[in-house]
Amino acid sequence: xxxxxxxxxxxxxxxxxxxxxxxxxxxxxxxxxxxxxxxxxxxxxxxxxxxxxxxxxxxxxxxxxxxxxxxxxxxxxxxxxxxxxxxxxxxxxxxxxxxxxxxxxxx
Amino acid sequence: xxxxxxxxxxxxxxxxxxxxxxxxxxxxxxxxxxxxxxxxxxxxxxxxxxxxxxxxxxxxxxxxxxxxxxxxxxxxxxxxxxxxxxxxxxxxxxxxxxxxxxxxxxx
DNA sequence: GGGCTATTTCGCCAAATAGCGAAATAATGC
DNA sequence: GCATTATTTCGCTATTTGGCGAAATAGCCC
Numbered sequence: 001x002x003x004x005x006x007x008x009x010x011x012x013x014x015x016x017x018x019x020x021x022x023x024x025x026x027x028x029x030x031x032x033x034x035x036x037x038x039x040x041x042x043x044x045x046x047x048x049x050x051x052x053x054x055x056x057x058x059x060x061x062x063x064x065x066x067x068x069x070x071x072x073x074x075x076x077x078x079x080x081x082x083x084x085x086x087x088x089x090x091x092x093x094x095x096x097x098x099x100x101x102x103x104x105x106x107x
Numbered sequence: 108x109x110x111x112x113x114x115x116x117x118x119x120x121x122x123x124x125x126x127x128x129x130x131x132x133x134x135x136x137x138x139x140x141x142x143x144x145x146x147x148x149x150x151x152x153x154x155x156x157x158x159x160x161x162x163x164x165x166x167x168x169x170x171x172x173x174x175x176x177x178x179x180x181x182x183x184x185x186x187x188x189x190x191x192x193x194x195x196x197x198x199x200x201x202x203x204x205x206x207x208x209x210x211x212x213x214x
Numbered sequence: 215g216g217g218c219t220a221t222t223t224c225g226c227c228a229a230a231t232a233g234c235g236a237a238a239t240a241a242t243g244c
Numbered sequence: 245g246c247a248t249t250a251t252t253t254c255g256c257t258a259t260t261t262g263g264c265g266a267a268a269t270a271g272c273c274c
Binding site for chain 3: 245246247248249250251252253254255256257258259260261262263264265266267268269270271272273274
Binding site: 038039040050051053054055057058070072073074075 | 218219220221222223224
């Protein structure tokens with residue numbers, strides 16, 4: 001396989017990780033694990049200003065982790081990569097030394 | 108559960124993602140998936156200077172993703188969270204639309 | 215169209231990150 | 245102890261990130 005293509009793929013995967021590498025964005029993902037939410041609910045959940053939350057959402061969306069849909073005045077966000085949640089559970093399990101079987105992949 | 112404790116846990120998980128959110132570090136993890144490597148091999152693999160690679164390794168180690176062991180003059184690094192590799196495969200599968208069952212968790 | 219509400223974009227500043235090369239550290243062999 | 249080799253730490257600079265509030269945009273209702 002072409003090395004440049006591999007570099008590009010790696011960069012895209014790195015972008016996914018980078019997007020998840022911030023507590024506020026992780027909390028957004030956690031919240032969305034419970035189903036779609038409008039921005040107002042996410043602002044409540046993470047406790048930052050609207051503009052800040054909006055930019056965090058844009059980062060997650062650019063990485064392909066979430067998706068949005070406008071309905072009326074509100075924009076609703078939802079997880080497109082639910083395996084992220086399985087993986088965070090796996091990380092927690094690794095930290096606590098518990099044995100856990102990872103759930104199904106998103107693919 | 109205590110909210111501050113939750114915040115701390117979230118920060119730690121975010122640190123894991125953040126550590127993985129750089130192509131050079133992702134390439135290091137990929138390389139280590141094939142077994143332990145000394146720093147010189149990793150420098151070859153990622154194509155940056157020694158000091159830069161060393162700092163990337165420190166970031167990965169601080170996040171608990173890799174571990175090191177000094178033997179003689181060389182320092183060998185190895186993966187402590189191999190599920191990271193399963194997860195990146197899952198991400199790749201999600202991108203390409205393939206169905207994949209995620210392998211066992213690290214815990 | 216005008217006013218209201220939900221959300222995003224912009225411009226700013228402070229802090230963190232990523233690269234480099236030089237200097238410091240550590241283990242080995244003479 | 246001194247030279248050599250492998251690696252890390254330090255000091256520097258350029259770039260990116262993350263917060264904010266103000267302004268811009270978009271949909272709805274009158």
